[in-house]
Amino acid sequence: MITKKTKICIVDYGFGNIASIENALGYLKFDYSSQKIPKDLDNFSHIILPGVGSFEAGMGKLNELGWETNIKNFVKKGGYLFGICLGMQLLFKHGTDEKTDQIIEGLGFFEGKCKKFFQNKKTNKLPLPHVGFNEVIHKNTKIWNGIKNSSYFYFIHSYRIYFSENSYDCARTIYGEEFISFIEKSKVFGSQFHPEKSHLTGLNLIQNFCNLQ
Amino acid sequence: MSLLKRIIFCLHYKEGYFYLSRNFRLQKVGDVDWLIRNFGFGKATNYVDEIIIILVKKQPSDSDFGNFFKDILKLRKNLFIPITLGGGIRNYEISERFFKNGADKILINTLAFKDKEIIEKIASAYGSQAICIMIDHKKINNEIKLYSYCGTKLEKITIEEHLKNLNALSCGEIILNSIDNDGNAAGIDLSILDKVRGSINKPILVMGGAGKPEHLSSA
Numbered sequence: 001m002i003t004k005k006t007k008i009c010i011v012d013y014g015f016g017n018i019a020s021i022e023n024a025l026g027y028l029k030f031d032y033s034s035q036k037i038p039k040d041l042d043n044f045s046h047i048i049l050p051g052v053g054s055f056e057a058g059m060g061k062l063n064e065l066g067w068e069t070n071i072k073n074f075v076k077k078g079g080y081l082f083g084i085c086l087g088m089q090l091l092f093k094h095g096t097d098e099k100t101d102q103i104i105e106g107l108g109f110f111e112g113k114c115k116k117f118f119q120n121k122k123t124n125k126l127p128l129p130h131v132g133f134n135e136v137i138h139k140n141t142k143i144w145n146g147i148k149n150s151s152y153f154y155f156i157h158s159y160r161i162y163f164s165e166n167s168y169d170c171a172r173t174i175y176g177e178e179f180i181s182f183i184e185k186s187k188v189f190g191s192q193f194h195p196e197k198s199h200l201t202g203l204n205l206i207q208n209f210c211n212l213q
Numbered sequence: 214m215s216l217l218k219r220i221i222f223c224l225h226y227k228e229g230y231f232y233l234s235r236n237f238r239l240q241k242v243g244d245v246d247w248l249i250r251n252f253g254f255g256k257a258t259n260y261v262d263e264i265i266i267i268l269v270k271k272q273p274s275d276s277d278f279g280n281f282f283k284d285i286l287k288l289r290k291n292l293f294i295p296i297t298l299g300g301g302i303r304n305y306e307i308s309e310r311f312f313k314n315g316a317d318k319i320l321i322n323t324l325a326f327k328d329k330e331i332i333e334k335i336a337s338a339y340g341s342q343a344i345c346i347m348i349d350h351k352k353i354n355n356e357i358k359l360y361s362y363c364g365t366k367l368e369k370i371t372i373e374e375h376l377k378n379l380n381a382l383s384c385g386e387i388i389l390n391s392i393d394n395d396g397n398a399a400g401i402d403l404s405i406l407d408k409v410r411g412s413i414n415k416p417i418l419v420m421g422g423a424g425k426p427e428h429l430s431s432a
Contacts, residue, residue, distance in 0.1 A: 017315065020293075023289065023290060027293075052339070127414050129416070130216070131385060134215070156317075156385070196293060199293055200293070
């Protein structure tokens with residue numbers, strides 16, 4: 001197999017703090033470029049899909065800018081993909097609209113549906129958003145190399161993918177209920193937390209992702 | 214196993230210099246280069262969970278914002294924790310500039326008393342989690358009074374009412390900032406939490422008075 005030189009593309013579709021991810025990749029001395037519209041993706045080995053905000057708006061923008069098909073093709077051709085926060089949620093099959101609760105189609109790399117925390121409002125009264133450093137119980141796969149199990153990462157979100165038995169290598173976190181805080185399958189990865197905002201532990205995870213080949 | 218308590222470091226900024234605040238009077242720390250050199254930014258920040266930087270100026274001009282963002286850009290280069298920026302956010306366009314210049318979250322104080330529509334507009338573009346509301350409060354005759362405009366304007370609304378309004382507003386976190394305890398290192402006023410807990414179902418942060426590790430562990 002010919003190994004491609006590591007070059008990372010950051011999807012700059014107007015959602016999320018792109019500069020933080022650029023800073024992290026710069027600090028780790030990786031070659032990267034942020035792109036508003038997909039161009040020459042064959043030159044890249046990895047894509048990072050950041051994002052904060054609503055599932056519907058994020059997905060709409062990915063469609064509009066032509067990222068949806070391009071990201072899917074990129075993964076088909078063997079590229080590595082990492083979604084962060086909303087970027088991870090978009091990797092799933094379905095999301096829900098904030099106001100109408102209508103189902104919205106995602107990128108569909110993983111089975112599952114992104115919904116607001118605490119669907120059963122009677123039993124849970126924890127404040128939302130879930131914000132701060134929380135524990136991530138992971139499966140010690142390759143991307144977690146050098147990161148202790150139950151390390152803490154920075155979260156800020158009100159929507160989550162409920163944790164249930166599945167065929168993926170998931171990490172889970174508890175905030176009133178168990179949800180998926182990290183997911184991976186083959187070359188597609190997603191974290192509900194922000195590794196770029198989680199001190200050196202977070203940088204370690206980003207480094208491990210970029211070193212995959 | 215649970216969500217950790219957060220320690221947030223708060224700095225103020227005015228005309229090229231960073232300051233610590235003591236009872237709302239500013240004490241100069243240094244400029245951005247001094248801060249990076251002597252405060253060990255990038256190292257010191259390994260021991261705090263988040264950072265807040267507030268531009269202190271009553272009517273910030275375009276160049277006030279420009280200088281602020283220029284120094285923030287320098288500071289945040291090696292900062293891998295959430296950054297909340299605030300000060301002088303009076304309309305949507307200014308909030309946009311804050312986000313474009315690297316704010317993960319913005320801090321809103323005065324606007325929360327005045328114009329909820331602008332806050333809703335910001336939330337619909339950047340998400341409610343990106344908006345922190347800071348409430349400056351002070352005890353007068355044992356009654357909690359609220360202030361806007363950097364602690365200069367007394368607001369008529371009670372803290373309970375204000376929080377009730379905020380609970381319905383698209384914002385992510387509430388920071389209760391005690392003017393009495395600000396920077397005195399004499400301990401955090403936690404009694405206020407009992408007063409507010411019932412009124413709001415959003416994360417609440419308490420600010421002002423932390424001086425010793427015990428002050429933090431008692432929170």
